[in-house]
Structure formats: structure tokens, C-alpha cells
Amino acid sequence: xxxxxxxxxxxxxxxxxxxxxxxxxxxxxxxxxxxxxxxxxxxxxxxxxxxxxxxxxxxxxxxxxxxxxxxxxxxxxxxxxxxxxxxxxxxxxxxxxxxxxxxxxxxxxxxxxxxxxxxxxxxxxxxxxxxxxxxxxxxxxxxxxxxxxxxxxxxxxxxxxxxxxxxxxxxxxxxxxxxxxxxxxxxxxxxxxxxxxxxxxxxxxxxxxxxxxxxxxxxxxxxxxxxxxxxxxxxxxxxxxxxxxxxxxxxxxxxx
Numbered sequence: 001x002x003x004x005x006x007x008x009x010x011x012x013x014x015x016x017x018x019x020x021x022x023x024x025x026x027x028x029x030x031x032x033x034x035x036x037x038x039x040x041x042x043x044x045x046x047x048x049x050x051x052x053x054x055x056x057x058x059x060x061x062x063x064x065x066x067x068x069x070x071x072x073x074x075x076x077x078x079x080x081x082x083x084x085x086x087x088x089x090x091x092x093x094x095x096x097x098x099x100x101x102x103x104x105x106x107x108x109x110x111x112x113x114x115x116x117x118x119x120x121x122x123x124x125x126x127x128x129x130x131x132x133x134x135x136x137x138x139x140x141x142x143x144x145x146x147x148x149x150x151x152x153x154x155x156x157x158x159x160x161x162x163x164x165x166x167x168x169x170x171x172x173x174x175x176x177x178x179x180x181x182x183x184x185x186x187x188x189x190x191x192x193x194x195x196x197x198x199x200x201x202x203x204x205x206x207x208x209x210x211x212x213x214x215x216x217x218x219x220x221x222x223x224x225x226x227x228x229x230x231x232x233x234x235x236x237x238x239x240x241x242x243x244x245x246x247x248x249x250x251x252x253x254x255x256x
Contacts (some may be wrong), residue, residue, distance in 0.1 A: 004222065005079045005162060005206050005229035005244050006125060006235030009064060009092060014045055017043060019046035019203050022239060023053035024084035029243035030059060036229060038246050039090045040236075044078055062090030062124070068111040070119070074142030075204035080119040084107040092231075093120045093148055096128050106149025122160035124231070125150055126210070127189075131169035139167075140188055144161050155197055163189055164231045172233060182209045190226075197199045222248040232246040 014022055017040045030038060036254070041062040042050045051061050069075035083091060093116065096107035109125065116123040127146040130141045143165070165185050170177050185206045193202045209221060210231030221227050235241040 001036070001205055001231055002181050002204060002228075004206055004248075005039065007039045007062065007092070007208070007210075007229070008041060008162075008199060008233045008242055009095075009193065009231060009233050010040075010042045010237060011097075013237055014046060016046045016049045019043070019122075020049045020053055022237065023050045025239035026242060027053060027057045027059060029239050030246055034058070034246050035248065036246055038208070041090070041092055042223045047083070047086045049076060052053075053181075054218045055089075060089045061087050062092065063088050063121075064092050064095070066116070066121075068108075068115040072114075080115050080121055083121060084119055089122055090124055090162075091116050092126065092164075094126045094146075096106045096126060096171060098168055098213070100168070102236075106146055109150040110153050113151065122162065124162040124164050125198060126164045126166050126231075128166040128168050134167060134169050139185065142225070143188065144184060144192060147189065151195060155193065160204070162208060162229075164208050164210050165189065166210035172212065175221060176212045176214075176217050177209070179221050179224045179227065182221065185228065186217075186226040186228075205212075213245060215241050218245045219249040222231075 009036055015038060037080050039060045039062040040050060052062055064082045066083055067074055068079050070081050093112045094104060098104040113123050113125060127143055129142045132204050167177050169175060189207050190202060193205055206228040208229035208231055210228050213230045213232045214235050218230060221230060232245055235245060
């Protein structure tokens, strides 16, 4: 079994100078044993300085997005080759903000997923439903459609895959999905993966939760064995808060 995965997504926050200070603070606070694999995803402009700050630590570097092409006439885009050379181990793909504000489709996310696999980046593919879909009771239909469009064409030939369930209605709203709700979606995703690839191919699959994760709710979330980690937004910008999330109460983690 892989260890839990804690991902800090800084989004469009922190200049390179500010990012260095934050990364160095995280390294100081997260020294020693932690019960999880921890990934820091700063803006593109801060990847280099954060990579330097993390160099002698156990923390890993990730990117918030990437293009599917190795190179070419794609003004303003970032190649997976660039990310790999900067020291990235992970990349977030299909985040709800990319889908909502930049029109990213399941097909585009799938092309990026193929490229991440090709160039040796571990992909974190985000899926999630809107408030309207959630309130109408259609969560599973939307999750299945996103899985089929974003992931299935490359599955199971995608080692190191992580799926991040991030209900849009819980991102930055302070409204957190209950662990039981999250676990239901995670079980559904595991069943989908097993149905299409067989149980043996899903052993290394991690399914994590993103949506207003805080030090106050992380223990309850991580106590559920269906939840393999968390994708953290705002709380990852505070070194004390993020360190507490990374040091969730492992003793609380037990089977239902």
C-alpha cells in the first residue's frame, strides 16, 4: 500500500521570493517523520526556487498544470519536459478551476494525462461535480462521465495515477463534504477502476479528497480508509496549518 498523499496547491499565490520563504518554513516544520507523502505545487514562476528549498527534504515538487506537447508553438504554455527538468515529480491535471474558467474538457485532460505518463510525471487528475449537480442527486453520473472521458482511455496503463475528488461546491466555500459522502464517491471510483481494469490494476491507485480541507477537519477525513489523502488549497499557504494537516492523527485511521 502506498502512503497517504497530501498535496498543497498554492494556486496563483506567492511571488518567487515569498514562495521561497514559505517553502523553507514548511521544510522546517515538516522535518522528521510524517505519516504521508507530501507534494508542494507552487505557481510556475516559483518552481525553481521552491525546488531549491525542498532539495534536502522529503517534500516533493509538483506543478499545477501543463501542456500535452513536448514543445512547439503554444505561447504561454508549459511543457512536461520543462517541469521534469525543474524537479517536478507530480502534476495536477483537470482542476475544477481549469475546467470552469479555462474551458478544459475531459478530452484535453486525457491528452495531458497521456503526456504526463510519457514524460515520467505522476498525474493527479481532478474530478468533481457542481452544486447544482450535487443538489439534484446526479453526482455519480457526472463522476462516471468524467472518469470515462478524462481517465479511461489511458487506464490501466498509467502507473502512479492519483484521482482527486474535488466537489466544486466545497472548494473555497468553507462547505466541506462529510467523510461519509466522500467515501461513497471514492468507493464508486474504485469500483469503476476495478470494473475496467481489474482489481490487480487498482492496487496502486490513490483517491484523495479536495475541498476546504483544514486542520480542524483533516483528522475526520483521514480516519476514513476510503480517503487516501487530501488536496489542500488555502490552508497550504499557512505553514502551521499545512504542517498540522500533514501530521493528521494517524491513530484515528481505522476501518469502518
